[in-house]
Amino acid sequence: MVDARVKFRxxxxxxxxxxxxxxxxxxxxxxxxxxxxxxxxRELEEVLGVAVFERDGRGIKITRYGEVFLRHAGxxxxxxxxxxxxxxxxxxxxGVPVRIGALPTVSTRIMPHAMTLFLKEETGARIKIVTGENxxxxxxxxxxxxxxxxxxxxxxxxxxxxxxxxxxxEQVVFAVRAGHPLLAGAHATFARLADFPVLMPxxxxxxxxxxxxxxxxxxxxxxxxxxxxxxxxxxxxxxxASDAIWxxxxxxxxxxxxxxxxxxxxxxTSETKGPVGLTMRADAVPPLALSLLMQTIxxxxxxxxxxx
Numbered sequence: 001m002v003d004a005r006v007k008f009r010x011x012x013x014x015x016x017x018x019x020x021x022x023x024x025x026x027x028x029x030x031x032x033x034x035x036x037x038x039x040x041x042r043e044l045e046e047v048l049g050v051a052v053f054e055r056d057g058r059g060i061k062i063t064r065y066g067e068v069f070l071r072h073a074g075x076x077x078x079x080x081x082x083x084x085x086x087x088x089x090x091x092x093x094x095g096v097p098v099r100i101g102a103l104p105t106v107s108t109r110i111m112p113h114a115m116t117l118f119l120k121e122e123t124g125a126r127i128k129i130v131t132g133e134n135x136x137x138x139x140x141x142x143x144x145x146x147x148x149x150x151x152x153x154x155x156x157x158x159x160x161x162x163x164x165x166x167x168x169x170e171q172v173v174f175a176v177r178a179g180h181p182l183l184a185g186a187h188a189t190f191a192r193l194a195d196f197p198v199l200m201p202x203x204x205x206x207x208x209x210x211x212x213x214x215x216x217x218x219x220x221x222x223x224x225x226x227x228x229x230x231x232x233x234x235x236x237x238x239x240x241a242s243d244a245i246w247x248x249x250x251x252x253x254x255x256x257x258x259x260x261x262x263x264x265x266x267x268x269t270s271e272t273k274g275p276v277g278l279t280m281r282a283d284a285v286p287p288l289a290l291s292l293l294m295q296t297i298x299x300x301x302x303x304x305x306x307x308x
Contacts, residue, residue: 005047008080011073013040014052015143018062018070070142071161075283078144097126098290101137103151103206104232105170105276109251110150110300117296125289133230134206138162141281147290149279150297152206152249165278167298168305172207172214172272174265175246175253177239182265189265190218197225197244199235210272211247217271236262251276251304276301 016026017037027034045051052066062070102111111129118127130137130146134154140146142161153164174189176182182189182196200223201208215223227244229235232252239246240261246253256262278294280286286294 006044010040010044010047011077013037014044014066015070015073015077017041017053017060018066019139019143021059021061023060067160071281071283074143075281078147078281078284081144097128098287098293099128099146099148100130100293101140101146101149101151102129102131103134103137103149103249104131104230105152105249105251106150107131107252108232109254109304110297113300113303114293114297117299118293121292121296123289123292125293127293133202133204134158135204138279141279144281147280147284147286148294151276151279153275153277154206154279155209159279161282162279163282164275166275167277167301168275169273170250170276171269171274172210172247173250173253173269174267175239175248175256175262176265177241177243178260178263180243180245180263180265182245183263185266189267190220193220193245194224197227197238197242198223199238199244199246199248200226200228201247202228202230205230207249207272207274210274214269214272 013026013030016030017023020026020029023034023037023041027037030037041053048065048069050065051063052069053060054063100111107129115127115129130140134149134151135158137146137149137151138154138158141149152170153159153166154162182192201211215221227238232248235246235248236253236256238244245265246262250264253262253264257264278297
């Protein structure tokens, strides 16, 4: 039986503090005072009988019990939000919003085709697609700001409370402009990497560990001219205009390779291959519009994997 002492404000405040990792920032976003936030969290802890946050230096961090409760609190807020949205959309005649987080690897390779198929269904649903680093998208998914994340499978410790559906596997590539000096093949590629600017995935990106292991395995401990980025727009523009080498998931540059503006260096990167798929909260029940969109993503992924 649900404890009647747990109110909506407890869940909302707890989730916001979890997301911001700060009482001050949560208070600003919720438009209440810091003491009010602190009091609400203490009330929740009294009901639960455990601490949900603990001090971490000058800040705070969520406890193990807080992590467990967050999965359910986020799901509860999401269900309530969906219920309110459904009533609002029903009254206005608009479709139910569907919020998707897409990693760069699928933003250009999968989602355009998937959306074309989805629009043919004429559901009337409003679609919101956002891109970003995997850690950011998963956090938004955890607290209910996203309904689905499409991209690489995260590390096991990041997947608590989530389910993953594998669609296909993809590897990292070394991309350069057409006509790049290294495409001539006169010199060993790894021996000359330090001669050029290298675009690396950021440390928070999901493919960074794969890239670091691959470089170390091939005798590259560091790169002097390194730029960290997850911006595919910047990476594409910079590589086309320079002799830079872009270490990136194959899907991000697939269209550029097809049109001949970007080429892939002849390096065997098969050991960087990893699964790409759909990540959802484990306790989530997708509404009809999201289920239909997931199906079109599967169909688009099938078409892509057939070409790999």
